[in-house]
Amino acid sequence: MYAAILAGGVGSRLWPRSRQTRPKQFTDITGSGRTMIQETARRLEGLVDPDRIYVITGSQYARLAAEQLPQIPSDQIIVEPNGRNTGPAIGLACVVLQRRDPDATLAVLPADHVITQPERFRQALAVAGQAAAAGYLVTLGIEPTFPHTGYGYIKAGKPLDLDHGPVYQVELFTEKPNRSAAEAFLAEGGYYWNGGIFVGQVRTFLEEFARQLPQVYERLLQIQACLDRDGSQEERQQAIAEIWAEMPSISMDYGVMEGAQRVAVVPMQAGWSDVGSWDALEAVLEQDESSNYVAKGEILTIDSCDNIVYSDKTMVALIGVHELVVVDAGDTLLIGHKSQMQRVKEIVETLRAQGRSELL
Numbered sequence: 227m228y229a230a231i232l233a234g235g236v237g238s239r240l241w242p243r244s245r246q247t248r249p250k251q252f253t254d255i256t257g258s259g260r261t262m263i264q265e266t267a268r269r270l271e272g273l274v275d276p277d278r279i280y281v282i283t284g285s286q287y288a289r290l291a292a293e294q295l296p297q298i299p300s301d302q303i304i305v306e307p308n309g310r311n312t313g314p315a316i317g318l319a320c321v322v323l324q325r326r327d328p329d330a331t332l333a334v335l336p337a338d339h340v341i342t343q344p345e346r347f348r349q350a351l352a353v354a355g356q357a358a359a360a361g362y363l364v365t366l367g368i369e370p371t372f373p374h375t376g377y378g379y380i381k382a383g384k385p386l387d388l389d390h391g392p393v394y395q396v397e398l399f400t401e402k403p404n405r406s407a408a409e410a411f412l413a414e415g416g417y418y419w420n421g422g423i424f425v426g427q428v429r430t431f432l433e434e435f436a437r438q439l440p441q442v443y444e445r446l447l448q449i450q451a452c453l454d455r456d457g458s459q460e461e462r463q464q465a466i467a468e469i470w471a472e473m474p475s476i477s478m479d480y481g482v483m484e485g486a487q488r489v490a491v492v493p494m495q496a497g498w499s500d501v502g503s504w505d506a507l508e509a510v511l512e513q514d515e516s517s518n519y520v521a522k523g524e525i526l527t528i529d530s531c532d533n534i535v536y537s538d539k540t541m542v543a544l545i546g547v548h549e550l551v552v553v554d555a556g557d558t559l560l561i562g563h564k565s566q567m568q569r570v571k572e573i574v575e576t577l578r579a580q581g582r583s584e585l586l
Contacts, residue, residue, distance in 0.1 A: 232335065233263055264295065276297040317443070524537070
């Protein structure tokens with residue numbers, strides 16, 4: 227098995243720690259001592275060797291990826307000229323890998339997830355690899371713990387008759403539901419969160435691109451021809467950039483997975499979180515003796531509980547407050563109620579409108 231780590235996003239809802247110059251995947255958000263992309267590569271140990279791991283990221287982050295993952299060969303850091311969503315990014319990884327191993331099975335992993343039980347994750351990924359060998363495109367379905375309205379859902383159908391499991395055919399993909407629909411999904415059972423983790427043979431991925439996204443596939447073939455072309459690396463990169471400029475922007479879920487002919491889901495319960503916002507840290511951190519969640523830093527509390535604190539250098543003292551998020555990034559301080567953390571993007575948009583690029 228090979229792996230492609232998607233590391234091109236910005237993560238604006240984790241501002242002020244996640245910045246344009248160093249987005250969340252290149253940052254230690256949980257206080258583990260390792261950045262999120264380092265954790266992603268680390269949890270593959272024992273299943274995928276470093277010389278089989280690829281990283282897909284933007285040109286502005288290629289150096290960060292190389293610095294943080296020195297065990298991965300530098301020519302396996304694939305640079306997107308600019309962001310075109312997850313579909314083209316995965317397609318680019320496929321055409322690069324196909325030149326090396328046409329029979330490859332590829333696991334596609336976002337760089338910014340937290341998984342607290344990596345052994346269970348590896349077990350699920352291995353099962354998904356076996357299903358992929360049978361010609362399926364496979365997604366890991368996160369067993370839901372509450373009716374979340376910010377995730378897409380996968381409905382499992384009949385079990386597959388394979389010598390491993392559990393693996394199910396995918397009956398339906400559902401976009402982010404409202405609260406009542408999410409509650410109904412959990413009550414019915416057989417529904418899983420869509421975490422955006424995909425496994426399939428490279429040829430299966432490319433066949434589905436050709437069938438469902440011919441405009442994307444045509445440009446992938448043009449890029450493949452550029453990779454095989456004689457000339458300097460700079461000339462090939464320039465040619466690829468010109469092709470990429472015409473590449474449609476579309477997600478892998480919407481463009482490929484939802485309409486694929488053979489799609490399976492492997493259920494996974496491994497302490498997963500996409501840590502899309504500061505309040506999500508509750509799912510991956512233990513409460514301290516004062517019932518607060520401390521991702522990083524030192525805190526002193528009096529009559530304060532259920533707060534989330536991240537501080538790079540400053541000691542944080544809390545008196546009589548509850549359910550707050552406090553993030554001290556040195557040059558910026560964020561304080562807000564946990565229930566309002568989705569609105570951090572509004573702060574980012576306001577700063578951008580004011581031209582405060584030094585804070586972004």
